[in-house]
Amino acid sequence: MVTTRHRFSDLDSVMDEVHALFEHWEEEGLFEPLFDRDKIQLMRLAVHEWLANLVQHADFSDRTPEITLDLHPNGERVRCVIEDNSEGFDLDVKLLDRMNGLDKYPERGMGLLMLNAATEFLDYRRGTNGHHRLEFSVSADDNPWLSIPF
Amino acid sequence: MTFSIEPWTEKTVVVHVGKALDFRNAANFKASCQDQVRDGIRNFVLDFSETGILDSTGLGSIFSLYRQVSPLEGQVVFASVSRPVQVVVQLTRTYKVFRQFPSLEAARETLQ
Numbered sequence: 001m002v003t004t005r006h007r008f009s010d011l012d013s014v015m016d017e018v019h020a021l022f023e024h025w026e027e028e029g030l031f032e033p034l035f036d037r038d039k040i041q042l043m044r045l046a047v048h049e050w051l052a053n054l055v056q057h058a059d060f061s062d063r064t065p066e067i068t069l070d071l072h073p074n075g076e077r078v079r080c081v082i083e084d085n086s087e088g089f090d091l092d093v094k095l096l097d098r099m100n101g102l103d104k105y106p107e108r109g110m111g112l113l114m115l116n117a118a119t120e121f122l123d124y125r126r127g128t129n130g131h132h133r134l135e136f137s138v139s140a141d142d143n144p145w146l147s148i149p150f
Numbered sequence: 151m152t153f154s155i156e157p158w159t160e161k162t163v164v165v166h167v168g169k170a171l172d173f174r175n176a177a178n179f180k181a182s183c184q185d186q187v188r189d190g191i192r193n194f195v196l197d198f199s200e201t202g203i204l205d206s207t208g209l210g211s212i213f214s215l216y217r218q219v220s221p222l223e224g225q226v227v228f229a230s231v232s233r234p235v236q237v238v239v240q241l242t243r244t245y246k247v248f249r250q251f252p253s254l255e256a257a258r259e260t261l262q
Contacts, residue, residue, distance in 0.1 A: 015174070019203065041237040048205055052173050105213040110206035110242070118241060146242050 004030070008067040011055045018051060018069065019044070034076050034140045042118050043071075043078055043138040049115040050082055050134055058086035066131070076140040077120075081133060088132035091124035104149040117146035153179055155186065162193040162261055164229075164254060167201045171208035180211040184218065192224030195257045196248075199230035204238045216247065225249070229257045 006021060008014040022044045025031065031040050047069065054067065063085055072079040095116055098109045116122055119136035127133040152168030152175065163186055171179055183194065194215060198204070216226045229251045231239065239245050251257035 015172075023202075037233055038237050041234045042241070044234070045205070045237060045241070048172070048203065052205060052207070056173060105217050105247070107210040107214045108207075110210060114206050114238075114241060144241060148242055148244070150247055 003070065003072045006069045008069070009065055011065055014051055014055065014067060015048070018047060021069075022047075031073060031078060035073075035078065036140075039138060039140050042144070043080065046115050046118045046136065046138060047080065047082070049111045049118075053111055053115075054084055054086065058084065060084075060086050077137045079135065079137045080119075081135050083127065083129075083131045083133045085131050088124070088126060091122070091134075102149055106148065110146075110148065113146055117144050119144075153182070155182060158195070158258065159262060161191055161224075162195065163191050164195045164197055166197045166199075167204075169200060170203035171201065171211070172203050172205040173207035176207040176211040179208070180214055183211075183215045187215075187218055187222070187224075192219055192222055193261055194219065194224070194226045195229050195251075195254065195261065196226065197229050197254055198232050198235045199254075201232050202234050204235045209238060209242065209244065212248070225261070227251060227257055227261070229254050 004025075008017060022040070026037070026040055051067070066085040068083045070081040072081070091112070095112055098113050102109055102113070115136075119138055120142070122136045124132060124134045152170055154166045154168065156164045156166065158164055165183070186194070196212065212226060219226060227249045228235075228239070230253055231250055239250075251260065
């Protein structure tokens with residue numbers, strides 16, 4: 001398994017580009033043999049939810065968006081780092097807000113909670129280069145789940 | 151918009167979800183389903199056989215549909231659930247809410 005890095009600057013196409021990458025990685029067996037298809041899908045979902053959040057809500061001011069995606073396979077975990085040049089936000093506060101405010105059969109507010117549930121070591125903070133940096137790991141062993149009010 | 155709606159009976163339709171149900175088309179999905187409910191449709195079979203992406207917003211639009219038809223004694227069921235969708239179903243435990251069928255034929259036999 002090898003480390004990969006990809007850069008994106010077009011918010012209109014980033015989702016299609018990322019999903020095309022995951023399809024390519026699956027075909028190439030990038031995460032095998034430890035990661036089965038379900039775990040790859042879980043990582044793909046986590047990346048999707050974060051990028052969807054950036055596309056819909058991030059404040060890039062007048063800057064051209066710069067997003068980088070790094071995947072570092074390491075034994076039974078894949079560490080994922082997504083950097084962006086947006087204004088950022090306090091992820092811990094937002095997660096707490098979402099956890100406490102989720103409706104029954106919720107229509108909104110599940111994205112960050114799904115990201116949190118699907119991953120380990122989730123952290124989002126400003127890096128030394130001034131960009132914001134999301135970091136998380138997905139484990140080949142975990143069987144995560146999210147409690148949604150039904 | 152990747153989904154399409156196929157009438158089955160007077161009160162039942164199949165929604166062929168297509169490649170993705172996510173934040174990019176969830177509002178359109180919700181509006182189209184609301185139109186169906188206004189026209190008297192109560193049962194929705196969601197065909198996920200071709201679906202590679204179901205995200206939180208897409209799932210939210212399905213919950214919205216569920217909340218709309220449940221008081222009307224309607225149903226929302228899943229059929230031919232693809233692996234990417236099954237991962238979301240397992241993560242969110244929505245198998246407790248939405249009955250799943252292995253195929254459209256199996257859903258048809260049960261619902262008609």
